[in-house]
Structure formats: C-alpha cells, structure tokens
Amino acid sequence: MKDELAWVLQAQQGNGEAFTQLVEEYQTHVYNLCYRMLGEPEAAEDAAQETFLRAYQNLHRYDRGRSFATWLLSIGAHYCIDRLRRRKLSMFSIDEENDDGTTFEIADASSPDPEAESVKREDRDRLHILLKGLDETDRAAIIMRYWYDYSEIEIAESLSLTVSAVKSRLHRARRALAGMWQEDEPRSPRARTERRAYESPAF
Numbered sequence: 598m599k600d601e602l603a604w605v606l607q608a609q610q611g612n613g614e615a616f617t618q619l620v621e622e623y624q625t626h627v628y629n630l631c632y633r634m635l636g637e638p639e640a641a642e643d644a645a646q647e648t649f650l651r652a653y654q655n656l657h658r659y660d661r662g663r664s665f666a667t668w669l670l671s672i673g674a675h676y677c678i679d680r681l682r683r684r685k686l687s688m689f690s691i692d693e694e695n696d697d698g699t700t701f702e703i704a705d706a707s708s709p710d711p712e713a714e715s716v717k718r719e720d721r722d723r724l725h726i727l728l729k730g731l732d733e734t735d736r737a738a739i740i741m742r743y744w745y746d747y748s749e750i751e752i753a754e755s756l757s758l759t760v761s762a763v764k765s766r767l768h769r770a771r772r773a774l775a776g777m778w779q780e781d782e783p784r785s786p787r788a789r790t791e792r793r794a795y796e797s798p799a800f
Contacts, residue, residue, distance in 0.1 A: 605665055609656045616656075620649055623666060627673050630755060634677035634741065644680060648673035667757050674755040678737045682729075727777045735770040738763055 601622065607615035627648050632641035651672050652659075659668055728736055737756055741747040749767075753760045 601665055602661070605656075605659065605661065608653075609659070616653055619665070619669075623669055624649075626666065627669065630670055630673050631677055633747070634674070635680060640680070644673065644677055647676055651676065663757070667754055670755045671757045674737060674741070675733075678733065678740065681740060723778070723781060724774075727774055727781065730777055731770055731773060732766075734758075735766045735773070738766045739770045739774075742767060 601619070604615040604618045604622075608619060624645065628641055628645045631644035631648070632638065635641050635644060648669065652669050655672075659665065728739070731739065734756060738752050741752050741755065742749075747755070749760050749763045752758070753763045756763070758766070
C-alpha cells in the first residue's frame with residue numbers, strides 16, 4: 598500500500614501524525630488479535646496499546662521489505678504470549694489426532710466425580726508446565742491454534758512465518774508435547790489405571 602509505506606517512512610523520521618495514521622489503519626486488526634488471544638476486552642485494549650507503543654519504539658528496526666501489518670501483528674502476538682505466560686491459563690485441550698493416530702483429551706469437565714475432577718486439574722497443571730518446554734514460537738503457534746482457533750494462515754501472518762513453517766511448528770510441538778507427557782506419566786500401575794478410568798490425557 599503506497600500510503601502505508603509513506604506513513605511508515607514519515608513515522609521513522611519522527612512524524613507523529615504519520616504514526617497516528619498507521620494506528621487508525623491497524624487498530625482494529627491489532628485489537629482483534631489481542632482479544633482472541635487474551636479473551637478479555639480490557640486486557641485486549643491494554644495489549645493493543647502496548648503493541649503500538651512497542652512498534653513506535655522499534656520503528657528503526659522495521660525492515661521495509663516486509664509487510665508492516667505482519668511485523669505489527671507479530672509484536673502483538675508475542676506480547677500476548679508473554680501475558681498468557683504470566684497468568685493462570687484456562688483449560689487447554691488438544692483433541693486433534695497426532696501422527697500416531699491417538700488423541701489428546703482431558704477428563705470430562707462435566708463429571709461430578711471429585712476424583713475425576715482432581716485428575717482433570719492435575720492433568721491441566723501438568724500440561725501448562727510442559728508447555729514451558731516448547732520453543733517460544735512453537736508455544737505461540739500451539740496457543741493460537743488450539744486456544745483461539747486461529748487458522749494456519751492467520752498464525753503465519755501474526756508470527757511472520759510461512760504457512761508451511763507453521764504446519765511444521767505445529768507438527769513438532771504436538772510431537773514434543775506427546776513425548777514430554779509420556780515421559781512425565783506417573784509410573785505407578787495404580788495411578789495409570791485410575792487415569793484410564795477417568796479418560797485421562799493420552800496421545
């Protein structure tokens with residue numbers, strides 16, 4: 598976009614009005630990204646403001662050969678990931694089949710059984726811990742795909758990756774989570790039996 602490039606060039610030279618034009622052009626896109634990742638309007642507004650602040654502070658690093666929108670959304674995506682890492686995450690589940698043909702699922706949240714609820718909480722906490730073992734970008738791709746139902750194209754645009762790279766990262770992250778989950782699985786036969794009885798996570 599010719600106007601966009603002109604605004605970027607002027608903003609890089611310290612023109613505040615030009616940057617305001619960029620904010621007006623992309624504020625809806627940035628807010629939508631933040632809202633879908635954080636799930637709360639107020640948090641999304643704060644994240645959007647922080648995204649534009651960081652973009653302004655780092656305009657000198659922007660490569661004009663790249664899409665400004667992609668660069669801007671990548672800042673927002675990574676900021677939201679940092680926010681998500683600092684707060685207690687909501688229920689995370691992956692019900693997509695992995696390459697071994699098995700699925701990952703957490704105990705039914707509607708179950709009235711206290712023991713099943715305890716297993717579910719334990720599984721959720723374990724998974725949140727295992728997520729920290731992923732590469733930051735892989736973690737971002739997993740969260741955007743399974744928490745907020747982003748398409749592979751949307752993830753690619755937000756993280757400045759190709760669609761094929763996103764597919765590769767999702768594939769690698771699912772396999773890594775599966776491997777870490779199996780390694781971390783309780784060794785006690787009784788514990789394994791109890792988990793199976795409550796449809797505990799399995800890859």
